[in-house]
Amino acid sequence: MKVKLRYILLFVVPALVFYTIFVVYPIGYSFNLSFFSWPGVGEKTFVGFENFKNILFGTFSEEFFSAVWHSFLFFVANSIFELGLAFIIAIALTSKIWGRRFFQTMVYLPNVISMVLVGFIWSMMLNPQWGLINSFLKMIGLENLAQPWLGQPETALPTVIMVNVWRNIGFYILVFMAAILNIPKDLFEAAYIDGAKNHHIIRKIIFPLVVPNMQTLAILIFIWSFNIFDVVYALEGVQAGPFRSTDVLGTLFYRTAFGGLGSSAQDYGLGAAVVVIIFVMVIPLSMVYANILDKRSREA
Amino acid sequence: MKKLFVLSVVLLMLCAFSMAETVEMWSWRSQDEEVWKQVEKALQDAGEDIQIEFRGFLPTEYDSKMLLSLQGGKGPDLVYTRRLPGGRTKALVDAGLIMPLTDDVNFEHFTEGVLNNITQNGERYGVPFAVQVCGIFYNKDIFDRYGFEEPKTWDEMLAISETLKKDGIDPFFVPGKEAWALVMQHAMCGISVLGPGWIKRLAEGKIDFLDQDWVYMHSLLNDLKQYYQKGFLANDTNDMNSAFAFEQTAMVFYGIWGVQQWKELNPDLNIGYFMVPPDFIGNDPYAYVYMDGAIGLSANADNREAAIKVLEYAAKPEFGTIFSNVTLNIPAVTGAQMPDSAILVEANKTAEEHASPYVYWVGSEFVSGSPSLYNDVLSPGLQAMYADKMTPQELAQDSQDALVQWYKPLMERAERMGK
Numbered sequence: 001m002k003v004k005l006r007y008i009l010l011f012v013v014p015a016l017v018f019y020t021i022f023v024v025y026p027i028g029y030s031f032n033l034s035f036f037s038w039p040g041v042g043e044k045t046f047v048g049f050e051n052f053k054n055i056l057f058g059t060f061s062e063e064f065f066s067a068v069w070h071s072f073l074f075f076v077a078n079s080i081f082e083l084g085l086a087f088i089i090a091i092a093l094t095s096k097i098w099g100r101r102f103f104q105t106m107v108y109l110p111n112v113i114s115m116v117l118v119g120f121i122w123s124m125m126l127n128p129q130w131g132l133i134n135s136f137l138k139m140i141g142l143e144n145l146a147q148p149w150l151g152q153p154e155t156a157l158p159t160v161i162m163v164n165v166w167r168n169i170g171f172y173i174l175v176f177m178a179a180i181l182n183i184p185k186d187l188f189e190a191a192y193i194d195g196a197k198n199h200h201i202i203r204k205i206i207f208p209l210v211v212p213n214m215q216t217l218a219i220l221i222f223i224w225s226f227n228i229f230d231v232v233y234a235l236e237g238v239q240a241g242p243f244r245s246t247d248v249l250g251t252l253f254y255r256t257a258f259g260g261l262g263s264s265a266q267d268y269g270l271g272a273a274v275v276v277i278i279f280v281m282v283i284p285l286s287m288v289y290a291n292i293l294d295k296r297s298r299e300a
Numbered sequence: 301m302k303k304l305f306v307l308s309v310v311l312l313m314l315c316a317f318s319m320a321e322t323v324e325m326w327s328w329r330s331q332d333e334e335v336w337k338q339v340e341k342a343l344q345d346a347g348e349d350i351q352i353e354f355r356g357f358l359p360t361e362y363d364s365k366m367l368l369s370l371q372g373g374k375g376p377d378l379v380y381t382r383r384l385p386g387g388r389t390k391a392l393v394d395a396g397l398i399m400p401l402t403d404d405v406n407f408e409h410f411t412e413g414v415l416n417n418i419t420q421n422g423e424r425y426g427v428p429f430a431v432q433v434c435g436i437f438y439n440k441d442i443f444d445r446y447g448f449e450e451p452k453t454w455d456e457m458l459a460i461s462e463t464l465k466k467d468g469i470d471p472f473f474v475p476g477k478e479a480w481a482l483v484m485q486h487a488m489c490g491i492s493v494l495g496p497g498w499i500k501r502l503a504e505g506k507i508d509f510l511d512q513d514w515v516y517m518h519s520l521l522n523d524l525k526q527y528y529q530k531g532f533l534a535n536d537t538n539d540m541n542s543a544f545a546f547e548q549t550a551m552v553f554y555g556i557w558g559v560q561q562w563k564e565l566n567p568d569l570n571i572g573y574f575m576v577p578p579d580f581i582g583n584d585p586y587a588y589v590y591m592d593g594a595i596g597l598s599a600n601a602d603n604r605e606a607a608i609k610v611l612e613y614a615a616k617p618e619f620g621t622i623f624s625n626v627t628l629n630i631p632a633v634t635g636a637q638m639p640d641s642a643i644l645v646e647a648n649k650t651a652e653e654h655a656s657p658y659v660y661w662v663g664s665e666f667v668s669g670s671p672s673l674y675n676d677v678l679s680p681g682l683q684a685m686y687a688d689k690m691t692p693q694e695l696a697q698d699s700q701d702a703l704v705q706w707y708k709p710l711m712e713r714a715e716r717m718g719k
């Protein structure tokens with residue numbers, strides 16, 4: 001059956017209009033703005049590639065590459081913990097263990113808490129003087145391990161990453177559980193009859209059948225890792241302290257576009273240039289990454 | 301009959317509301333809401349039919365929200381604005397988004413120093429509302445217990461700190477996680493240790509940030525960190541407020557605005573104040589005093605006349621009385637009746653007699669461009685120095701490298717020196 005063009009347009013045009021207004025136009029506007037210096041009011045000053053030069057080779061280059069590195073570390077850690085750990089927990093929660101229903105609800109709970117609240121809760125728990133974590137370590141005789149977790153560069157970024165994992169892992173567990181529960185039971189029964197052990201079942205049945213979900217989640221993690229802002233903002237503020245050791249591209253954008261506290265000037269043009277660089281970096285890389293994953297899954 | 305009565309009352313109320321002029325006001329200081337309720341009542345008592353609709357925003361989000369709103373031709377009638385020559389307010393003035401008030405408001409109750417912070421090209425933009433005083437706030441009961449006097453020199457301060465530390469009391473509680481607080485501490489120490497004369501020479505380009513005194517200032521603070529609480533780089537101002545209010549620490553480097561919260565947490569807290577002592581006997585200490593902000597008239601104001609009436613009131617001592625009694629802050633307007641608070645009276649007196657005329661934190665040119673000495677150099681740099689990731693010399697070099705990019709007197713000096 002051939003659908004008439006006007007019906008196709010009838011369904012496509014409204015979505016296309018919204019997409020153009022809320023996605024295409026802002027992206028185009030950001031590209032345009034990145035060639036200007038503009039504090040948000042008054043005339044824009046055309047500066048050509050000056051903003052890009054400043055970010056990649058000038059005043060902000062050190063901060064920019066440090067932010068890219070931290071975003072990459074977010075991606076690696078999120079991939080390992082949010083995918084790896086979530087997969088293991090999902091297997092446990094789909095098995096016949098005691099209190100399964102309770103744990104299934106509990107693991108998703110952090111995901112429904114707003115990030116501002118997450119920041120507040122963890123800031124309290126990680127307080128070096130009266131926080132729960134250090135108090136617990138002192139109580140069990142591990143006083144030497146008590147640290148100012150968010151106040152030293154060696155522990156600040158890993159701590160922020162762990163809080164992010166704690167908040168998000170429930171979502172990944174949920175996706176993996178749905179994928180595992182969708183696997184026909186006959187496959188497991190046949191494997192057990194053939195003498196397969198649990199680790200065989202996981203490696204040879206569950207894992208290959210969950211790979212497509214994992215692939216999609218990996219691409220999402222890649223994109224989300226380079227767009228992270230809220231968890232750093234909630235725990236360390238836009239200054240991404242201590243001394244930028246938790247700085248990511250999101251916080252760098254915020255500082256350049258909106259300025260810091262006090263009287264310092266803001267420059268939307270500079271902020272837009274950061275956004276354009278993130279865009280140019282993330283889109284092609286995620287396409288390459290998606291291709292690699294797709295190829296591997298076909299080979300498997 | 302009953303229905304008719306209710307209907308009449310509702311109609312009368314609607315008429316009353318529609319007759320009153322509503323002045324909308326935006327601010328980053330949510331704590332000022334009660335101030336404006338009392339101002340509204342005072343205006344109404346004086347026969348003005350004005351309602352003030354106050355809205356507070358998060359300080360970190362306020363400027364961009366206000367700016368975008370005014371730029372879009374909307375927004376409130378009155379806006380809280382930062383100091384001039386700060387880049388943000390300058391941008392608002394240059395774009396004609398806030399209006400000059402020189403001919404509309406009587407500024408006779410303000411000092412020249414305060415008015416400088418709202419003046420550009422001879423025009424006055426905004427009515428200043430508060431003056432902030434920074435320095436060292438201490439627990440008088442702890443000082444009395446040990447028989448300490450307020451220190452007159454840096455060495456005396458170190459001796460006090462040493463005694464307290466030996467007794468297991470944290471001499472200082474420093475909120476090192478919030479980099480701005482570290483910069484404020486540096487700035488209030490700098491005016492007493494380096495002195496206003498040194499800052500003036502720096503501002504004029506007669507010396508630069510590679511000067512040995514600038515390095516010395518960093519070293520002095522780096523040596524002081526042994527008297528801060530353990531893990532201080534992970535503490536924020538909330539932790540500091542609790543620790544100071546509940547007598548867990550003896551001293552804090554902070555501003556007079558903290559008093560309101562400390563008193564709320566612990567009404568019995570006995571607070572004292574002293575300026576950061578200089579490091580040599582005979583040198584004068586100074587207080588870091590700055591105008592916190594002003595209330596500006598939006599170019600898009602719907603109720604311009606009513607808004608100007610509110611501003612006229614804000615320029616009178618009566619406003620200062622309300623403001624200081626509600627917030628325990630020092631009002632920018634002179635002649636106000638201050639609340640019965642010894643600490644407030646002392647800080648006010650210090651502000652009048654010992655304010656440093658030259659500074660390098662808020663209210664100075666060094667923080668008005670990019671990269672800024674405040675946000676881009678000292679904020680991350682001091683945290684790095686305290687964490688032993690940067691030396692005082694490297695921090696001085698960073699200051700020079702950043703400011704020489706745009707601060708004209710330093711650029712000219714670098715050219716002269718052939719650097």
